[in-house]
Every structure is written in structure tokens, then in C-alpha cells.
Amino acid sequence: MTSDFRGASADAVATLIGELETLVSGSPDVATQVSGDLFSVATSLRGEGALRRFATDGSVAAEAKTGVVGEVFGGKVSEQALGLLRAAVGRRWRAPRDLADALEHLSVVALVRAAVGEAERLADELFAFSQVVKEQPSLRDALSDPARSHADKARLVDDLLAAKALPSTVRLVKQSLAGTYRTVSVALAEYQKVVAAVQNEGVATVRAARELSADERARLADALSRQYGRPVHLNLVVDPAVIGGIRVEIGDDVIDGTVSSRLDDARRRLAG
Numbered sequence: 001m002t003s004d005f006r007g008a009s010a011d012a013v014a015t016l017i018g019e020l021e022t023l024v025s026g027s028p029d030v031a032t033q034v035s036g037d038l039f040s041v042a043t044s045l046r047g048e049g050a051l052r053r054f055a056t057d058g059s060v061a062a063e064a065k066t067g068v069v070g071e072v073f074g075g076k077v078s079e080q081a082l083g084l085l086r087a088a089v090g091r092r093w094r095a096p097r098d099l100a101d102a103l104e105h106l107s108v109v110a111l112v113r114a115a116v117g118e119a120e121r122l123a124d125e126l127f128a129f130s131q132v133v134k135e136q137p138s139l140r141d142a143l144s145d146p147a148r149s150h151a152d153k154a155r156l157v158d159d160l161l162a163a164k165a166l167p168s169t170v171r172l173v174k175q176s177l178a179g180t181y182r183t184v185s186v187a188l189a190e191y192q193k194v195v196a197a198v199q200n201e202g203v204a205t206v207r208a209a210r211e212l213s214a215d216e217r218a219r220l221a222d223a224l225s226r227q228y229g230r231p232v233h234l235n236l237v238v239d240p241a242v243i244g245g246i247r248v249e250i251g252d253d254v255i256d257g258t259v260s261s262r263l264d265d266a267r268r269r270l271a272g
Helices: 007-024 028-047 049-055 062-073 079-089 097-114 119-135 137-144 150-161 167-178 184-198 214-228 259-271
Strands: 202-208 232-238 246-250 253-256
Touching: 007 028, 007 079, 007 097, 028 049, 028 079, 028 097, 028 167, 049 062, 049 097, 062 079, 079 097, 097 119, 097 167, 097 184, 119 137, 119 150, 119 167, 119 184, 119 232, 137 150, 137 184, 150 167, 167 184, 184 202, 202 214, 214 232, 214 246
Parallel strands: 202 232
Antiparallel strands: 202 246, 246 253
């Protein structure tokens, strides 16, 4: 879960995740509130460079930093979120930007915890929406259009997902609009990684010419889980171009058993 952080920042995130999970355990409402608050604080820190640098300055006493963030954010966020923020500024950070990134990361973890017993569905819905964004240029443009307000984009997300997706899914899709990442698709991909990490799962993107049956999915997931030593969540992409067979991408590994790949190999051998 801390693979994108290094050194002191990775240690800080690991500790804060433990504190967060203790804080929101068994309380989806608290988890949802804390998530929103932490994301709001992360957004504020990204916009206030002086405050961000002060909050991560290792030469400043922890008491001074916790006092300042208490004055700035006290009464604006929940006591639980403020407690986590104070704990965060009391830690050491490798780079100033890591604090805001960590708070956003924690906000995603909190929303996963809010989706009690529905983490697999959450992962599936995030992936499905990211595929829709990739496949529909008009939607992608609407969500990235700088001329449209954030509120307008959020209403569009509600129109598309409200009553169809989990509340955690809707909230994460709205968070992806904030511009933290280069594109909405990149943000959703990163959020999917966090969901999988919270569940201690790997993520495999499977390309096949047709939908796989539930039994085929189960057998593939079981085989990959045995190979990689932990549960693996499957993201299926139906791609007629593969003709037959499947292509599996998991981490840096690629297992290509598609007919199209074998045909390409045959063409290369004939051309050579």
C-alpha cells in the first residue's frame, strides 16, 4: 500500500494507515466523513505551498506544526480527521508534496473501509467506469474540460452513477476530477491499486476475445493466486483483436497466450 512512497514517507504512511483503520473500524459513516475531510485537507495543502512546507519541515518542532494545523483546520474538519492530520505533521516526510499525497491516499483507504464487504464490487465499478471514460471520447472530454466547473462535472458523475454504483465508487470518481493526477483515467487506476492493496490483492488485467464465464474467471484467478502467492483481482477487457486465448498483465509481468500474438510470431518468422 505504500509502494509509491519512499523512505521516511513510506514509514509515515504505514503508521498513519494503522491509525486510520483503528479509527474507522466498524463505522462506515465515520470512514466516509474522514475520507472527505482528508481529501479536502490534501487539496488545501496543495494550494498553500507555504503551509505545506511548514508542515513538513523537519527543523520545526512537532508541537508547533500540530498547533498551526489545528488553528487552520480546527472546526472545518472532524476531530478524527484533525487527529490524523496532527499525527501526519508530526511525522518525517521525504518531500513536502508527500504529505498531501499521503492524505489523499488515506482518504481512498477510508472509502474502501466505508464499503464494508463490498471492496470487490468497488474495484469492479472503478475499473468499469475507467473503461467507459477511455472508450467514450465525449465523456472523457467533458470530465477534463477546464471550462466546466467542478460542480458541473460532479453532477455529470451523479447522473451516470448515482443509484447504480456504491457511494464509495461515486465519491472516488468525483475525487478523480480534482486534477491531482494527469487524467481522470490515471487517477482511477491509482485508486484501483489502493483498493487492491487494502485487500492484500494483486490486480491482473485480462484481455480476451469474449466474456469469460464465472467458472473460467474463478479458475484463472485461482491459478494466478497460486502463482503469485496472494489473491488476485481480475479486470477483464473484452478485445476482439486478440481473436482467441487470453493476455494477462499483472504488475510488470505479461502472460500472452493470445492467438493474435502467435500469428504475429509466425509472421515475423516468415518475414525473417
